[in-house]
Amino acid sequence: MPQDSISRRNFMLGLGASGLLAPASSAAMAQEAGALQTAATAGETEVQIADRARRLAWWREAKFGMFIHWGLYSVIGHQEWVMESEGIPIPQYEILAKHFTPKPGAAREWARLARRAGQKYMVLTTKHHEGFCLWDTRLTDYCAAKQGPQRDLVREFVEAARAEGLRVGFYYSLMDWHHPDGIRCETDPEARTRFVAYTHGLIRELMTNYGKIDILWYDVDKPLTAEQWESERMNKMVFELQPDIIVNNRNGLPGDFSTPEHKIEAAARAWETCDTMNLGWGYQKNDTEWKTPKRIVNDLTTCAQQGGNYLLNIGPMADGSVPEESVRVLERVGAWLDVNGKAIYGTDGGASVSFGNYDNFTRRGNTLYVHVYFWPAAMPAAQWLSFYQPQSVVAVGGVQAKILSARILKTGQPLQFTQNNISLRLTGLPATPPDDPVTVLAVECDAPPVVDHHSIRPEWQRFKVGVTS
Numbered sequence: 001m002p003q004d005s006i007s008r009r010n011f012m013l014g015l016g017a018s019g020l021l022a023p024a025s026s027a028a029m030a031q032e033a034g035a036l037q038t039a040a041t042a043g044e045t046e047v048q049i050a051d052r053a054r055r056l057a058w059w060r061e062a063k064f065g066m067f068i069h070w071g072l073y074s075v076i077g078h079q080e081w082v083m084e085s086e087g088i089p090i091p092q093y094e095i096l097a098k099h100f101t102p103k104p105g106a107a108r109e110w111a112r113l114a115r116r117a118g119q120k121y122m123v124l125t126t127k128h129h130e131g132f133c134l135w136d137t138r139l140t141d142y143c144a145a146k147q148g149p150q151r152d153l154v155r156e157f158v159e160a161a162r163a164e165g166l167r168v169g170f171y172y173s174l175m176d177w178h179h180p181d182g183i184r185c186e187t188d189p190e191a192r193t194r195f196v197a198y199t200h201g202l203i204r205e206l207m208t209n210y211g212k213i214d215i216l217w218y219d220v221d222k223p224l225t226a227e228q229w230e231s232e233r234m235n236k237m238v239f240e241l242q243p244d245i246i247v248n249n250r251n252g253l254p255g256d257f258s259t260p261e262h263k264i265e266a267a268a269r270a271w272e273t274c275d276t277m278n279l280g281w282g283y284q285k286n287d288t289e290w291k292t293p294k295r296i297v298n299d300l301t302t303c304a305q306q307g308g309n310y311l312l313n314i315g316p317m318a319d320g321s322v323p324e325e326s327v328r329v330l331e332r333v334g335a336w337l338d339v340n341g342k343a344i345y346g347t348d349g350g351a352s353v354s355f356g357n358y359d360n361f362t363r364r365g366n367t368l369y370v371h372v373y374f375w376p377a378a379m380p381a382a383q384w385l386s387f388y389q390p391q392s393v394v395a396v397g398g399v400q401a402k403i404l405s406a407r408i409l410k411t412g413q414p415l416q417f418t419q420n421n422i423s424l425r426l427t428g429l430p431a432t433p434p435d436d437p438v439t440v441l442a443v444e445c446d447a448p449p450v451v452d453h454h455s456i457r458p459e460w461q462r463f464k465v466g467v468t469s
């Protein structure tokens with residue numbers, strides 16, 4: 001089992017991959033400047049832009065969702081691409097449909113887990129690239145209701161999510177390896193007409209038969225162009241059937257939000273990073289490369305810092321059970337959010353245009369949240385540098401607001417502070433971190449705070465340059 005205590009080097013590598021250590025992107029700065037809606041909405045009317053903001057409002061508040069990759073591939077346990085990556089003949093692969101027999105109540109378990117983890121919405125793979133539909137469709141027999149499960153697994157999912165007060169999202173893969181027209185459609189116009197009608201028909205069912213759906217999460221639009229998929233007509237149908245829904249950008253159109261995958265990359269529009277807890281999306285039995293709770297808390301925080309969402313995947317086994325390590329890690333993250341949710345949900349984004357070496361930042365209104373992931377240690381340097389006295393100082397360079405008070409979010413313990421035009425120093429901290437895996441300090445300011453340590457370069461008094469005597 002992986003340890004939560006990870007070496008600084010590995011952790012920093014992780015943060016580097018997550019973008020935390022990268023200098024603020026120009027996109028994040030554009031967002032900071034208030035250009036949030038404009039870039040991806042060129043050509044839209046003011047009414048459309050306002051409607052998008054309305055539809056996105058709950059999602060921006062929610063920040064954290066659960067992605068679920070589950071399908072026939074889960075029976076094999078070699079991830080969701082197994083059919084193609086191992087070249088399994090279709091008649092062989094189809095046999096799985098008879099042996100995919102999930103236990104009752106699986107979706108309830110996921111929904112309860114999502115709630116415990118502090119996730120506010122769930123997105124299920126209703127049909128992945130393998131082409132098997134998890135719902136009761138009239139358009140193919142290759143679906144859960146007519147094969148092994150003999151149940152509408154999408155309906156169970158929708159009911160489970162709603163029972164836990166969670167929003168409901170459908171992932172839908174346009175690419176289809178199983179349907180006879182799925183690849184033929186690229187070159188044969190008649191196959192294309194049939195396959196586009198099939199695709200629109202399946203989406204229509206999903207948008208009609210399950211009440212209010214909150215997210216439609218398209219995936220892989222190969223082998224057709226947006227024009228060939230008739231993606232504009234597709235989205236129009238979706239919005240007619242579900243006027244409050246939000247759609248992503250993977251049917252060849254920009255949609256309402258962008259979907260950076262396995263990386264945190266702010267955009268000057270709504271965006272959501274999707275990522276896995278180990279290496280794969282679909283169940284992979286021997287994949288033990290689990291991210292730690294600390295890494296996940298940090299990635300969630302980095303998304304919130306830059307104004308985005310975080311969609312974190314589980315890959316249940318064929319019977320619907322969630323791998324134990326996913327449960328353990330999600331519960332830890334949820335326990336942290338129980339205490340520190342204020343520093344994540346509904347935060348404003350744009351807290352920081354630079355990065356800390358042991359901390360991360362979010363903000364809401366005039367409150368700055370300093371997320372300390374490496375607790376400042378006692379150090380020999382403290383005996384010579386008054387900057388580090390009293391012992392245990394959290395120092396933040398370039399806070400662009402006046403500090404009024406500070407406290408530890410978990411305990412409410414007030415902190416002392418000093419601030420000048422280059423640095424904020426928070427002191428009165430306990431010797432060991434009061435929270436795990438990350439301790440949040442809540443700092444009240446006189447204006448919406450921004451951390452920008454680049455800003456202090458002109459402020460530093462530089463002296464003693466050259467040789468004295």
Ligand code: GLC
Binds near residue numbers: 069219220261274281
């Ligand atoms: C990629 C993969 C797919 C996965 C998705 C999640 O598109 O093809 O397997 O479902 O990413 O974002």
